[in-house]
Amino acid sequence: MKSPIAGRRIKSKKCDRYMRILLITNFFPPTNIIASFRMYSFATYLPDFGVKVDVLTPRRSGSLSLDLSNIDVHYPLELPVSFQFATRRNVVKQVLKHTGIRAFRHYATSAFYHSSLQYASKLDKNRYSAILASYPLEDSLRIGYALSRRWDTPLIVDYRDLWLQNGYADWTPMDALFIRILEGRINRHASLVIASTRGATEKLQKRFGKKVATIYNGFWDEEPRGKQNRDAAMQKDRITFCYCGSLYGGKRPLEWLFPLLAQDKKYHLKVAVLEEIDANVVKRYAEASGVKQQVELYVGLTSAEADRLEVDSDVLILLNLPHARGNDVIPAKFYRHLLKGRFIMGLGHKNDEVGAILRELNAGIYLSHRDDINLFFGAYDGWNIDKRRDIGFYSRKAQAGRLAAEMMSLKY
The missing domain is CATH 3.40.50.2000 (Glycogen Phosphorylase B;)
Known part of the structure; x- marks a missing residue:
């Protein structure tokens, strides 16, 4: 087990532990995308259950004005909010994309992947008890997988949904095959896989042959609750x-x-x-x-x-x-x-x-x-x-507590 690290304390029936994780995500506030909210809720509420969170994410512009003052956010590079795709049909590209070359090219040239690995060399690997990588996009999984092996640190994979999003539009069966092989290798290495619905959990368990935990998205605890007369x-x-x-x-x-x-x-x-x-x-x-x-x-x-x-x-x-x-x-x-x-x-x-x-x-x-x-x-x-x-079970804070319990059960 790794030495205890700085973090808030959580009491469990087995022992008292301290944790800090590195959360890797393509989207985080101020980017106004649904994935940003799930990642922000983890970074906000996990410390209440003994898990401090650092975030590794591209710097993107956006309209979300959420408080990031208590979160250590690392920006290895700056990227646009959305990907731009060509609207004019290119016959050569249409033919090539069915060969799998496009998927391999994206794999080999991903700016987020290469910049993040270079940036991570400056981080203290002993600071982290685990790495949490959010999918989609698959770049986050690749970064988490590489750092998990490099640092000998447990990897946790989060599925916000099951969409096949790999950085380009109009994917083909060859694209899907390439990503599925990559995805399977990473998830079989992971110490924990989580998904946002029971339906996704069941599909992932069949796909990878391992236990998957369900951590719902939920509602914000700070929002007022209505009551109809x-x-x-x-x-x-x-x-x-x-x-x-x-x-x-x-x-x-x-x-x-x-x-x-x-x-x-x-x-x-x-x-x-x-x-x-x-x-x-x-x-x-x-x-x-x-x-x-x-x-x-x-x-x-x-x-x-x-x-x-x-x-x-x-x-x-x-x-x-x-x-x-x-x-x-x-x-x-x-x-x-x-x-x-x-x-x-x-x-x-x-x-x-x-x-x-x-x-x-x-x-x-x-x-x-x-x-x-x-x-x-x-x-x-x-x-x-x-x-x-x-x-109350479906609040974001309650779900963060369930995720923290899953993390605490891992062997470090």
């Missing part, structure tokens, strides 16, 4: 549904919800979209269904305005993928819906984990596209916020 809601002369986000071409949730609106004039739907073109689609569907007067449209709301719109509603609509591949996806919006204390009506695939969590917490109903929309009535009429189970 159920009696007041039932006495109102209108029940308001609210959906903010993508319309998936305008067909969902509209074609699914409009028949419900048509049953009773007291049902109203608030829809917030980003583009005017989506708003026009909503208008056409509403007119065709005869519920135009029951639909309120909002375009280009800020995040704060969308939050207020949802808080002022009775039922929050949650969409997931309609096919079975959605069972390893939990939309970030789901956790925010839990905080608002409103009845949640989800739409996706019958085997989605989101539906299982909703049932577990008694927080709403989850229907597939083939279910009868009228099932909503029985669930909503008998629901009360006081009957909902405690949601």
Whole structure:
């Protein structure tokens, strides 16, 4: 076991330990990308459970104004926020990419990989008890793997999702094969693999033949928790549904919800979209269904305005993928819906984990596209916020505590 290092103390049944880890990620605040939030939550909350965190990440611009003053962040290089891809078709490149040359070229020339290894030579390897590498992108895994072997330090691999993202668009089967071989080698070396959903956990366990722990994304503990006044809601002369986000071409949730609106004039739907073109689609569907007067449209709301719109509603609509591949996806919006204390009506695939969590917490109903929309009535009429189970398990801080416990169980 390595010597104890500087860090906050955590008490366990086995012994008292101190830890510091190096977190390697392609995205971190101020970059406003979903992956940044998961990594920031680890860096923020893990110290409360005895694990100090240093971060190794490219310096990128962004709009997230989060406090980094208590986090040691190392920037080996500066990169753009997003990758730029050629829009003009190049026949030679189209042919070459099917040979696997493109994937190998990216592997050999990755600026983040080579700059990070050079930068890491200046770091004190004895400072770290473990390395946590976040996937995607695969560059982070490669850096973590190289440093783990160089420093003889345990490697932890985090899967935010299962997307195959390797730094370029329009990947081919040869790209996938190259990355899968690389990914498999690294994960079989890892001391611990974690994923953000149970669906992803099960797939990774089958893929690598080793235990994978589920560490959810969750909601921020500092955000206020709402509580719906159920009696007041039932006495109102209108029940308001609210959906903010993508319309998936305008067909969902509209074609699914409009028949419900048509049953009773007291049902109203608030829809917030980003583009005017989506708003026009909503208008056409509403007119065709005869519920135009029951639909309120909002375009280009800020995040704060969308939050207020949802808080002022009775039922929050949650969409997931309609096919079975959605069972390893939990939309970030789901956790925010839990905080608002409103009845949640989800739409996706019958085997989605989101539906299982909703049932577990008694927080709403989850229907597939083939279910009868009228099932909503029985669930909503008998629901009360006081009957909902405690949601504390799904806070980001609670999940960081679970991750810390997994780390403490490793042999150093």
